Amino acid sequence: MMQDVHNLLGVTEETSGNEFLSVGRDQLREYGCDIHNDLLVSCDSTEDGSIRLCGNNADYRTEYVVLATGFNDVRPEPPLPRTGRGLHYCLHCDAYMFVNEPVYVMGYGESAAHVAAIMLNFTDDVDILTRNDSPEWSDETATMLSNHPIDIIHEDITGVQNDKDGWLAALEFEDGMVREYKGGFAMYGAEYNNGLARNLGCDINDDGTVVVDDHGQTTVDRVYAVGDLTPGHNQLPIALGEGAKAGISLHFALREFPRDLDVIEEQGPVRSDEVPGIPDELLEQEVDFHTYD
Incomplete structure (x- = not known):
């Protein structure tokens, strides 16, 4: 869950993830959406062509499904700073927080090396912390690092020092060294929550993301995937846009009219008593919702 919402036009910086989701749920209910607080554990396609979703509390059947299960950042082993107050994962979201501040990048792969170099655009004090792991970046990347003012610290972390507000102040290392940091980024990869997509037979990319087209359609008919579960940048406004594109595609698929020739x-021709195509229970709610005094 996001502690605070950043980089979303029209949403103030102090808005928490819970507040943002609460407003979204209220808006969905106003449009006739039923919200079930349930954990889906499996899903499959049935003989009648519908999709069965199995949750802890109930089973559900649907004609279409949009998967937005995202991913989990791989957390390093403790001791660690507090998430959001010294431990961060998204460079695009949080790099601006560390302008002219001492920053670490935790990791030992290509991503850690390149994030460290990118952070030099914001600050002149950047360290890579490998924590006793042997670097796995390429010779080319090693040459790049050696030609940038980045320190590589190999010793593991043994302690964390916070300031009075709970923000990271410094990290302690096993050789007795103490280095001051305002914060930094853990770059150990991501674990994609693609289990439901695999259940339904969707193609999965080598990195764990789900294969989709430009509107979120997976390789399985009537199954969509959006947001951080799919390839691309992991940003809230991008995920919202992908959800909107999938929604438009679903609108076209579910519309009754124009009827195929x-x-x-x-x-025969469409009869007047067959229109409008919106279900009665939604028609009443939408008329009420969009009636202007």
Whole structure:
């Protein structure tokens, strides 16, 4: 869960993740959406063509499904600073917080090396902390690092020092060294929550993301995936945009009209008592919601 919402136009910086989701749920209910507080553990396609979702509290059936299960950042072993107050994962979200501040990048792979170099755009004090792991970056990356003012600290962390507000102040190392930091980034990769997509037979990329087209359609008909579960930048506004594109695609798929010509040839013209195509229970709610005094 996000502690605070950043980089989302129209949403103030002090808005918490819970507040943001609460407003979203209220808006969905106003449009007739049912919200179930349940954990889905599996799903499959049934013989009648529907999709069955199995949760801890109930089972659900649907014609279409949009998967937005995201990923989990791989956390390093403790001791660690507090998440959001010294331990961060998203460079695009939080790099600006460390302008002219001492920063660490925790990790030993290509991503750690390149994030450390990128942070030099914001500060002149950047360390890579490998924590006794042998670097796995390429020779080319090693040359890049050696030509930038980045210190590589190999000793493991043994302690954390915080300031009076709970923000990271310094890290203690096993050789007795204490180095001051305002914060930093853990770069150990991500674990994608793609279990439901695998259950349904969706193709998965080598990095664990779900294969989708430009509108979020997976390789399985009527199954969509959006947000951090899919390739690309892991940003809230991007995830919202992907959700909107998938929603538009679903609107086209679910619309009753215009009716296909082959159906008209078989069933005849659309009768006046068949329109509007919106279900009665939603029609009443939408008329009430969009009635202007």
